[in-house]
Amino acid sequence: MQQPRWVDAAGVRHAVSPDRARRLIRRELADGFDPATDPPRLAATIGEGDGSGQLLVMPSATRTGAGVKVLSVAPGNPERGLDRIQAVYVLLDPDTLAPSVLVDGTAITSLRTPAVSAVAMDALAPDEVGSVVVVGSGPQALGHAEALLAIRQPTSVTVVGRRADAARATAQRISGLASSHRMATRGLTVDDPAFETAVRDAQVVVTATSAATPVIDDDWVADGACVVAIGSHEPHRRELGSGLLGRSLVVVEDLQTAHREAGDVILAAAQGPLAWDDVHTLAEVVLGSVTRATDRPNVFKSVGMAWQDLVIAEHVRS
Known part of the structure; x- marks a missing residue:
């Protein structure tokens, strides 16, 4: 053989x-x-x-x-x-x-996870993206920034992490990716007051952490903004709170898979603010039967799938 x-x-x-x-x-x-x-x-x-x-x-x-x-x-x-x-x-x-x-x-x-997110961001984010926040400073943070830069031209990217040196290092690497336009980058820690302001001003927020509890507050995200959460695939872990999902257009890769693994969605549905009947799939977005909301946030929760x-x-x- x-x-x-x-x-x-x-x-x-x-x-x-x-x-x-x-x-x-x-x-x-x-x-x-x-x-x-x-x-x-x-x-x-x-x-x-x-x-x-x-x-x-x-x-x-x-x-x-x-x-x-x-x-x-x-x-x-x-x-x-x-x-x-x-x-x-x-x-x-x-x-x-x-x-x-x-x-x-x-x-x-490292390649496919940002690619799936980019499919969602291209459909669910505004055509003009000025400010981006990436929560997390690992390989997926960098990969998601690179994927986003292929479809939008933000003017600023803020990287937020537990360690200031790691956040700054990732922000610097992201800065090097933006060869086609001028883009400011910075690194913050999660306890920096500027974190909340950055999220409130952002048109795209990516959470790529290993957190088990929400990393941003429910009311920080603006209507029309796009949030991509990719940090976990376990039913008891989440990066986003129930209040945020309850007031958002929520999109997942697959409903059955989300019922098993998407803790952000599972917990929001269990606690009441979100109904499973209001959760949509990425295929619906790609095929055009679901379009981005402008009067509320747009959340894409990804757990990663074998296909x-x-x-x-x-x-x-x-």
Whole structure:
């Protein structure tokens, strides 16, 4: 049997740019793929207590291919200088289902998560975006800024983190991405009073944290603004409060998946401000049956799904 080819992180980035990843994800939904056909994510807890990690298995099949991502989530990795998420993607031959390509799964995740968010932001954010706030200073914070810069030209980006040095470093890296226009960046800590003001003034807010409780207050987000929450996939964790979701247009990747994993939505529905009947899907947005609200915030809650990895991995192979 022929040995699978290996594609490293550099190969992933060379094959698929952030904006091409967005277009691929959008095209899959526009062509009629139903995310509800994705198998549920399999998860196992590793270790005990607050430092416990997870082992996840994410299989998927589309009309053109099949594959599986095996990944771990280790909360202590950033302190070791490692990514929180470690992963490998196994792309299968569509005919024999034999492993044909092994791909750096961390790179796939870092690319596809912002791409999915960018599909939502392109539809749910104003055409003119001046101010952006990114809560979190890790790889996904940088990736989401890069994805947003491909579809909008903000004049300022504020990065907010628990550590001032990490927030400033990420803000500086984001500044280097804006080669086509002038853009101011800054890094703040979560206890800085300027944090609230920045969110209130923002047209786009991204929360990319490991928090278990809301990182912004319910009344900070302006009507018409777009909030993207990507930090968790567990039913008891959230980055956004019930009050914010209750007054927003809420969009998820898939309703069944959201019922299992989208803690922000699950908790808001359980506490009363949000009704599941008022939650919409990203496919509805892409197909035009749901449009952005101007009289209330627009919230996209993403948990990440296996089909998204497969879409990117197939084009890494090609």
